[in-house]
Amino acid sequence: MIFFLYLSSGLFLGWSLGANDAANVFGTAVGTKMLKFRFAAIIASIFVILGAVISGAGASETLGALGSVNKIAGAFIVVLSAAITVYWMTRLGLPVSTSQAIVGAIIAWNLFAGIQTDINVLSKIIGSWIVSLILAALFAFVIYRLVIRFKLLLKIHLFRLDAYTRLGLIIVGAFGAYSLGANNIANVMGVFVSISPFHAITLGPLNFTSVQQLFLIGGIAIAIGIFTYSYRVMLTVGKSVFKLTPQTALIVVLAESLVLFLFASRGLHDFLVSHGLPTFPLVPVSSSQLVIGAVIGIGIAKKARNMKYRVLGKIGLGWIVTPVISLLICFFSLFVWQNVFTQDVVDREVVHIQDCDVKY
């Protein structure tokens, strides 16, 4: 019972992720009335949960390697600090990412526990944030050019193009939701993995691991966030922030989803390894920032003037400010929780430098 009480911070973060980040997948489709909200919410919820349960472990492992929080009270504070950071920065209108907030909070726990943060893992994570943004822009650029070429070649009727775009928004949206669940569930539930009380369940040929059960709960929290609060965010994204046409929105979501998938898929990772190809680290990245990267890619492809490149500076600043704020909040909260409320936030006996030793 106490576990579920502490898990509430993860559920809150999951809810807020669903409320905010589902808009990065279905925002324009709903905002421009290409898809109805209820339909988009159902698709997004189903695929976010599937992505979290089936492919969520990869990115979660990397967070575990950064710092394996070994006390439930500590995990509660880590996630709550990330959630407060996200909420507070969103209120201030600053660009914020759940991934960056959770990383700052985990580092704070490491500092509090006296564990040295693995610099290799940390640099891998930060490098992924930068590379993911560039990749999103590159994918959007290439896909946009291809789409324009095909559109000119195929001379598709306006009405038929509309139908294809709708279908595309559903399929790519489902893929985006799956990738979002796979990549971002680590932010929501990753720190609870090593202290999960669940036991594996076997249903016929299906083996439902304890981590998958945890991720299912996180996925459901994200789905509740999508249903209860994402509509307003979707309308904002769809109508006022980017002003994308449905076709460009489709390209943006596809580029974003591909990047999320690259940084989340264990299957793809293993495939690349088996063929001796360079791999992508399984790291939670920011879907909101990928959207901005993709929009910039399209802007470059269109040779658009008046591009607000300052937004990139803001993102860069967010890479530093978000983890730092989250780190400070988390460190202070851990101190208060341990010394004022006399709750153990660190299991000192098992503290050692974790190096990818979390078993799934």
Add this chain to the structure above:
Amino acid sequence: MMFKETKLLEKQMDNFLDIISESVLVFQEGLRRYFKKQADDFESSLNKVDVLENRADDLRRDIENRLYTETLIPESRGDVLGLLENMDKLVNGAKHVLKEFSIEIPFIPVEYHEEFLELANAAGRGVEEVVQAARRFLSDPLSVKTNLHKVYHYEEEADSIAEKIKRKVFRSELELAQKNHIRHFIINMDALADKAEDVADRLAIYTIKRSI
């Protein structure tokens, strides 16, 4: 379901544009019949344009309803509706001219008949080009320009023919009332070419919007 609706709309839009083209041909035919004093045939042309106008109205309303109720082409809906309404004015214009001929039975001396038919021809070709431009706008917006410059060309030609007839009429021995009566018909026929030009102007902007 989604593609079935799309196919139906494409067909309706094609039918609508066919009606515009046909109405201009019937208008030209009606005018020829009027000058040949084939009163019954002329009335049948007027009736035909009347039927075409009603069909165009029904189709336009149906397409508009579908676009709104099915929330189709949200980005271009306003443009397509504007296009439909303005193209509908072309059929209305053709019907209006023929109806005025039928009601007012203007006396137009035979020496002006050829120029009147030339005016009808220039206006009709302008309309035909704008119909082609509308078809291209729906599937290949970048090629719309090919037809638009022809619309502008025929509109200028219609203007120049209209001016030429007016000059001749007002320098003739006709009564002032007859001159004014003839001028009224010249203006109405020339207005058809102006309406085609208005649609062309809209299409030029819609095309820019679609290519951004």
